[in-house]
Amino acid sequence: MNKSLLSILLFLFSLKTFYGQKKEDYKPYTIENTFKKLKKDYPLISAITPLASDSIIYFQDITYKKTKSSKLKLDIYQPKSSNKKDTYPAILLIHGGGWLVGSKENQRVMGQNLALHGYVGIPVSYRLGFEATYPAAVNDLKDAIIWIKKHAKKYRINPNKIVILGASAGAHLATLVGVTPNSSLYSTNSKISNEVQAIVNIDGVVSLIHPEAAAESKPGKTSMAGIWLNGEKDENLKLWKEASPLEYVGLNTPPMLFINSSHARFHTGRDDMLDILNHYNIYNQTHTLPNSPHSFWLVNPWFETTLNHTVNFLKNVFK
Numbered sequence: 001m002n003k004s005l006l007s008i009l010l011f012l013f014s015l016k017t018f019y020g021q022k023k024e025d026y027k028p029y030t031i032e033n034t035f036k037k038l039k040k041d042y043p044l045i046s047a048i049t050p051l052a053s054d055s056i057i058y059f060q061d062i063t064y065k066k067t068k069s070s071k072l073k074l075d076i077y078q079p080k081s082s083n084k085k086d087t088y089p090a091i092l093l094i095h096g097g098g099w100l101v102g103s104k105e106n107q108r109v110m111g112q113n114l115a116l117h118g119y120v121g122i123p124v125s126y127r128l129g130f131e132a133t134y135p136a137a138v139n140d141l142k143d144a145i146i147w148i149k150k151h152a153k154k155y156r157i158n159p160n161k162i163v164i165l166g167a168s169a170g171a172h173l174a175t176l177v178g179v180t181p182n183s184s185l186y187s188t189n190s191k192i193s194n195e196v197q198a199i200v201n202i203d204g205v206v207s208l209i210h211p212e213a214a215a216e217s218k219p220g221k222t223s224m225a226g227i228w229l230n231g232e233k234d235e236n237l238k239l240w241k242e243a244s245p246l247e248y249v250g251l252n253t254p255p256m257l258f259i260n261s262s263h264a265r266f267h268t269g270r271d272d273m274l275d276i277l278n279h280y281n282i283y284n285q286t287h288t289l290p291n292s293p294h295s296f297w298l299v300n301p302w303f304e305t306t307l308n309h310t311v312n313f314l315k316n317v318f319k
Helices: 003-019 031-039 104-116 136-150 169-179 224-228 237-242 270-279 302-317
Strands: 056-066 071-079 088-094 120-124 157-167 198-202 256-260 284-288
Touching (some): 056 136, 071 136, 088 169, 104 157, 136 169, 284 302
Parallel strands (some): 088 120
Antiparallel strands (some): 056 071
16 A cells, blocks of 8 residues: 555544544634633633724734745734834734634734734734644644744844743743754754744743643543644654653753743743753743633733733843
8 A cells, every 4th residue: 555645544544543533523712702711710800802093003913934734924013113213022812722713813802902012013924733733833833933934024023032922821932932943853954043122921831741741631531732743652752752841951941931820830941941041051031920821812801911921021121
């Protein structure tokens, strides 16, 4: 039998017999659904809403990459300035959703608010696990960085000041992308560097194999990470390790900001990463928000806190 045909048949078989779950089995991860869920336990919270401001230039749903299965898009929120020579640092914003759900629209409000503070905010889509498993999402985000650098002049971006920010699984992805610049593990087919100058991790694990890592799978059900990584940790340890940002931290890691909820399982590997950053005197900040839920960044009052911590961190990085 032809090897490529055999590979396809094995892949289809795995989809049917191993995963068990479908995209439809997961509730959409949106700002609205998150607010409704959290409101029950946190009655004083309020929903975040998009900005309509004359101080921002809006570009939405720009295709940055075409794959066999989809067109990947991003939004750009740019500070308005009368001086055409002004350029700004860009922040690529990665949504969460367990690598399987979510959308760039969850990061639009953050992108818009960052634009008011002098940054180009760029929410971005990437291929989720039911469309393409690891490392597709990592390659997509690296390609997004390259696209930003290629189009820096058009959108008044300083190509030497690129930040990657992610939340939850998006934070894991942002960190993985940030600590593996130009790595041969990931294919971008470009001579342009996919290196970034800072990483913002909002409640995302930095190791999938750390002793602190919680067991996600339940009997008869594959974990979200297991679906994304083509098998649970005990079945595919190589990829779980390869996809763990902590494995790559070292002398050349860029400055990092951690903003965490009060739930320790979302801090997995963080303290070990901080030890390495401090060993190499790499600038970092850590803020753990007391009594906060996971997804705190999608509701007030924690959205504002997240924004302020991010802006203050970047002021120090780019001073």
